[in-house]
Amino acid sequence: MIFNNVDFDTYFKHYPDANGYFGKYGGAYVSEELKIAMQDITEAYQTICKSRKFISELRRIRKEFQGRPTPISYLERLSGKLGNVQLYAKREDLNHTGAHKLNHCMGEALLAKYMGKKKVIAETGAGQHGVALATAAAYFGLECDIYMGSVDIKKQAPNVARMKILGARVIEVTEGLQTLKEAVDAAFAAYCREYKDAIYCIGSVLGPHPFPMMVRDFQSVVGIEAREQFLEMTGELPDAVVACVGGGSNAAGMFAGFLNDPVDIYGVEPLGRGPALGDHAASLKYGTEGIMHGFNSIMLKDENGEPAPVYSVASGLDYPSSGPEHAFLHDLGRVKYDVVDDEETINAFFELSRMEGIIPAIESAHAVAYGMKLAKQMGKGSVLINLSGRGDKDMDYIIEKYGIRE
Numbered sequence: 001m002i003f004n005n006v007d008f009d010t011y012f013k014h015y016p017d018a019n020g021y022f023g024k025y026g027g028a029y030v031s032e033e034l035k036i037a038m039q040d041i042t043e044a045y046q047t048i049c050k051s052r053k054f055i056s057e058l059r060r061i062r063k064e065f066q067g068r069p070t071p072i073s074y075l076e077r078l079s080g081k082l083g084n085v086q087l088y089a090k091r092e093d094l095n096h097t098g099a100h101k102l103n104h105c106m107g108e109a110l111l112a113k114y115m116g117k118k119k120v121i122a123e124t125g126a127g128q129h130g131v132a133l134a135t136a137a138a139y140f141g142l143e144c145d146i147y148m149g150s151v152d153i154k155k156q157a158p159n160v161a162r163m164k165i166l167g168a169r170v171i172e173v174t175e176g177l178q179t180l181k182e183a184v185d186a187a188f189a190a191y192c193r194e195y196k197d198a199i200y201c202i203g204s205v206l207g208p209h210p211f212p213m214m215v216r217d218f219q220s221v222v223g224i225e226a227r228e229q230f231l232e233m234t235g236e237l238p239d240a241v242v243a244c245v246g247g248g249s250n251a252a253g254m255f256a257g258f259l260n261d262p263v264d265i266y267g268v269e270p271l272g273r274g275p276a277l278g279d280h281a282a283s284l285k286y287g288t289e290g291i292m293h294g295f296n297s298i299m300l301k302d303e304n305g306e307p308a309p310v311y312s313v314a315s316g317l318d319y320p321s322s323g324p325e326h327a328f329l330h331d332l333g334r335v336k337y338d339v340v341d342d343e344e345t346i347n348a349f350f351e352l353s354r355m356e357g358i359i360p361a362i363e364s365a366h367a368v369a370y371g372m373k374l375a376k377q378m379g380k381g382s383v384l385i386n387l388s389g390r391g392d393k394d395m396d397y398i399i400e401k402y403g404i405r406e
Ligand SMILES: *Cc1c(COP(=O)(O)O)cnc(C)c1O
Pocket: 099, 100, 101, 128, 203, 204, 205, 244, 245, 246, 247, 248, 249, 250, 251, 316, 317, 361, 363, 364, 388, 389, 390
């Protein structure tokens, strides 16, 4: 399928290009020293991802350890309530550790093992990426250093405990605001010191090349499975596919399965409390082109051109940019990026729980909310929603802030 001069038949061959660009977005804006480390990782990945041994080992792990393929569920009662559109959910909440993040963490850790590295390094905000990476490190017998701001360590005690139980070192970052941004800086600095023995594992389709490509490729299992399963269940393709977008990894994986199909694709960003800067994290909707954290993309900036403060009810979505591939697909118009606010999201959270017996992660509830809105607009057809994770991690927050809505 050709869309605005891009041939999606051969899309994955050309995007990103050899330097990691999706159109003008992407690249690797890092120090000369790190450039060499990134080239090493790129070369290793390019070799390994074609190796039969690597592919079959990853397949085995997906099946025996992660519990893949995850199913697609038909949301029968919710569909009935909304009208004549059939809603379906791809159940990444049933992936081991309860979200899609393990899909790329297992890939990154397997790559680390093949490259002869002893350690994986990452930062974490809410702790979800840290837990997924600690899980992968335990599986492969790798050391794991997770950098986390002091404020987040206090807020996310259960995830800190999980990482430690899994054998990771959680390294407290006491600089600045003591949250994700400082943790990113500390993890990057550690990687610069240790890159000979360690590999830096990014938590989404972000950062310098080759990470946006690698993470997308590892996550594409979601879209490839979903396309096959949906065809088998219904005999057709869905009319629309929906996923929430923070950094954009679950969306990139899901979309990868459908880019070359006559399917409408929607990425859903968090509008939070509203459109004023600081009240949301809808970077593709309200942002402008810029470079941060080693890549060129669309980002939210403050008056000094620095990454702006962002907010979302879902801690996994509050990042001031999105992956370069999303910026590309946004400009191209192949994917439509839209928003839902906190209130719509929380309503969808309770609706899916009550109507279907599935408690979604608040991140995923953004996609559910949008899927429900879309169903009302469409009037007929089918919508496939990527349910990126389960809501167990959000229970305390929901109870405290919203109650249980009897
Ligand atoms: C981390 C997280 C997200 C956001 O990350 P993406 O890279 O945008 O996918 C979404 N859903 C869940 C459940 C998460 O844990």
